[in-house]
Amino acid sequence: MAGGGGCDGDSNCRAALREAFGESSDSDSDAPSGVSSGAGRGRWRWEAVAGIRGLWLCAAFLSADEQERLLAAIQREGWFIDANNQAMRFGDLPSWAIELSTLIREAICLGDVNVGVGSKMTNEDEDACPLPSDLLWREPFFDQMIANRYNPGEGICAHVDLMRFDDGIAIVSLESACVMHFSQAEPTGTVLDTGHLKKGDREPTKIPVYLNPGSLVVMSGDARYLWKHEINRKPGVQQWDCRELEQHRRTSVTLRKLLASPS
Numbered sequence: 251m252a253g254g255g256g257c258d259g260d261s262n263c264r265a266a267l268r269e270a271f272g273e274s275s276d277s278d279s280d281a282p283s284g285v286s287s288g289a290g291r292g293r294w295r296w297e298a299v300a301g302i303r304g305l306w307l308c309a310a311f312l313s314a315d316e317q318e319r320l321l322a323a324i325q326r327e328g329w330f331i332d333a334n335n336q337a338m339r340f341g342d343l344p345s346w347a348i349e350l351s352t353l354i355r356e357a358i359c360l361g362d363v364n365v366g367v368g369s370k371m372t373n374e375d376e377d378a379c380p381l382p383s384d385l386l387w388r389e390p391f392f393d394q395m396i397a398n399r400y401n402p403g404e405g406i407c408a409h410v411d412l413m414r415f416d417d418g419i420a421i422v423s424l425e426s427a428c429v430m431h432f433s434q435a436e437p438t439g440t441v442l443d444t445g446h447l448k449k450g451d452r453e454p455t456k457i458p459v460y461l462n463p464g465s466l467v468v469m470s471g472d473a474r475y476l477w478k479h480e481i482n483r484k485p486g487v488q489q490w491d492c493r494e495l496e497q498h499r500r501t502s503v504t505l506r507k508l509l510a511s512p513s
């Protein structure tokens with residue numbers, strides 16, 4: 251389905267964005283300094299990943315220019331010197347990460363929505379939105395950030411993000427393209443029920459998602475809690491369209507919201 255743009259709260263969204271960006275966030279001159287050109291109205295397209303509720307991909311989230319500026323901002327932090335390949339921030343985020351958060355909200359509000367190829371559209375999907383409104387409008391939207399840098403061959407093992415983080419997680423990819431695989435954290439008994447396989451015999455089905463540079467993945471609900479995600483960049487694993495991807499350095503920014511700690 252190609253939506254007419256945005257989710258059900260579209261007018262709320264536009265009003266809130268006007269507040270954040272001023273009257274004409276379409277123009278470069280009004281854009282906040284740094285990452286976003288602010289010229290992105292109407293350019294975003296969201297795909298629901300077939301088979302995984304709550305998993306959405308916006309392939310062309312950042313323009314080439316925005317990717318460059320984001321990378322430069324990360325570079326200026328000086329995090330990735332020596333062997334260091336990860337940086338985390340809790341609470342106050344760098345201004346470029348706050349700006350990135352605002353742009354994510356803008357893309358969710360204003361982007362067009364497609365239900366993934368191969369998935370059946372239901373009435374429910376007609377109002378589909380990459381993030382439920384309670385998560386989209388929470389404040390702050392995100393207050394925790396991880397920047398990861400991966401050299402060729404390096405990735406991240408299958409995991410569900412820690413429960414100390416709230417629902418609603420965003421991952422922005424930069425530099426090398428890669429395939430992220432999703433597998434069910436606790437597979438349901440459907441295969442076992444056939445009686446052909448014993449527990450432990452079974453290779454979990456992995457759903458591949460292609461993350462090109464400048465793409466944004468948003469996970470909530472099932473995708474966040476019931477599916478593991480991983481990036482395996484060992485030789486032979488990074489296949490897309492029957493071809494092995496050429497690997498370069500990859501940088502990602504993950505944005506999350508901390509849950510209030512029990513007092």
Ligand SMILES: O=C(O)CCC(=O)C(=O)O
Nearest residue numbers: 396398406411421502504
């Ligand atoms: O680097 C990525 O794309 C994923 C990072 C991730 O899953 C995490 O930090 O929890």
Ligand SMILES: [Fe+2]
Nearest residue numbers: 409410411479
């Ligand atoms: Fe993760």
